[in-house]
Amino acid sequence: MRTFCLLVLPNDTLEDIFVCNGCVGSYGSILKMSRNFLLPKSRFCEFFNYLKGLGKFFAPVRVSEQSFSFKEIENEGEIAWDALRTILPPKKFFYPQRETVLKYDRNEVEATVPEDNFQVIFGVHPCDLAGLGIMDTIFEAAPGDTHYTKRREQSLVIGLSCMPDKYCFCQSMGTSCPTKGYDLFLTDLGDAFFVQVETARAEQMLAGCNGLFSPVSENDKDSYKEFWIERDKAFTNGFEPDNLRSTLDMEWDNPLWDELGKRCLSCGNCTPVCPTCYCFDLVDIANLNGQSGERQREWDSCQFVGFAQVAGDYNFRPTPVDRLKFWYRHKLHGFDDPYGFKTCVGCGRCTVSCPSGIDDIVDVVKRLQGNNEQPNK
Amino acid sequence: METNPRPCIAVEGLTGCAGELLVILENLDKLLPFVRVASFPFAQSQNDDGPVDIAFVEGSVSQPHDLEKLKRIRAKARWLVAVGNCAVWGCVQGGACAKCKVTDMLEAVYGQHSEIQALESRPLDAYVNVDVKLSGCPIDKTQFLSVTASLLKDHLPYITHKPVCLECKLNENPCVLIEKNLPCLGPVTAAGCGALCPSLGAACYGCWGPSQAPQMDAMATILSEKGYEALEIMNRLKTFGAPEHLFERMNV
């Protein structure tokens, strides 16, 4: 298992995080020499207010004892800094749960265009950034989903470091270190954030508030490295994904699937919560006048019996176990051949959102791998 | 006489709480430009018994005169739409009939020699062909209007049978089954209400009737693991008229 994620942190090489000490002049001069700087927490409020002035500001807020949700906030005190996973992942900002994609009347069909609305999505953790990267690949592939792309273009995504809990397994999935999907990334160093600027857009945005930042010192760099080394050590589930591909192929008929299938409610909770599930349904809603209407798309789930039902009342995944197996394979193996990546980013949302407790990917895969230890949860 | 007459509708009630009739009445202003209301005894005093394009029927068949009325409506309607859980599934009175004998209930409520004639309470399709089933308790107005719009074009409407959990998750609610151990039936109940109850922190008690292919056995297993007694689980699952065949695989 990889122990140092530092080496692949956003800019790939250590050199990239080196900064020129003492360059505090104009923002431009910082940029020339560095893409990293420090934001003291005492100035976070000003940073927040500055970003808030750019558009709507969304961040994780607490919605129940156990749950968080990305919501629009008015002041920084609403941010739930301890949020690990929100109920829905940030895909909802670019690919909303429900939206009208076209309107029609007797004479014409008009594709709808998302509103011009700049938004800042703050506090996105590495697994979710990886999820957004995967969604980008899917939705931006030709011919491209114009709704998704437009919303993505008018959003600033700010990543935030985290410490894993027992359900997190991004490290095993190779997604624990952000490589794409964000504009800025903040690593929490205790009394300051180590800020990494990734995109030209972020550089432009920040031009208006460069007075808040200070240059990164040797000490800061050490703290930064320490943080990520400690974080790497904090993953405890010992999930080894190396043989996932052969395991899933080989264990297609393992009796474990039937055991899980019997418990599956087909409730579909596992898919909307997944940062990389993208399936939708399209429904035409006619107006009473019989002349016009609109087409809406809404998230769908492969766990519903109607999902694979086709003409002639044939269903190619008729039972819960068929659908559950399909989902596991889709997340852990399905994209290997066409794309060379897995669509599970290890966020643990399905595990905590399954009322039946059967979406414990780590536990299920370990059992398929032949490790029958009782789960530690 | 209109040269191009508007489609005719009838809105009728059998044994039910008139919830659907109220929803339709509340939204009648939206329909009136496009339809003629031939019959709606709940809302108007002049009704005719001629043929209609769409008949919306609320309530379950619980008495002989319900059945006669239903047959008359079927005979005059091109589209027969069962509206509400009573008409689609039999609702609580249907659920009760699945548990107790109708003669026992009759005696318990009206005494030994009552004049009341009661049938085992059943949904409309137990007796006649039903073209469209729009469940709800009461029905959702958005669904009702879109179903009506489709039928006015002679299109079979789309009505979702996905579970309440979908709407619940799309609303991004914390799950009350997981977080509060409430006996939420969202996984086996048809969506349409917008996950009303869980959105307010309460368990879904299944008022829309079963979703498509509900996993009743898995639902019962999960509730029993949470400490609910088998009898209570079955009572909950069957309260809103879920038919017996959905429980065949269960050994609870």
Ligand code: SF4
């Ligand atoms: S499959 Fe589960 S753990 Fe993996 S990305 Fe989706 S929700 Fe997260």
Ligand code: SF4
């Ligand atoms: S695996 Fe769990 S969350 Fe997914 S459909 Fe089955 S019971 Fe629901």
Ligand code: SF4
């Ligand atoms: S609260 Fe109920 S309806 Fe909502 S996700 Fe949980 S089980 Fe499903």
Ligand code: SF4
């Ligand atoms: S959540 Fe369940 S009980 Fe509540 S309105 Fe919807 S279907 Fe009825």
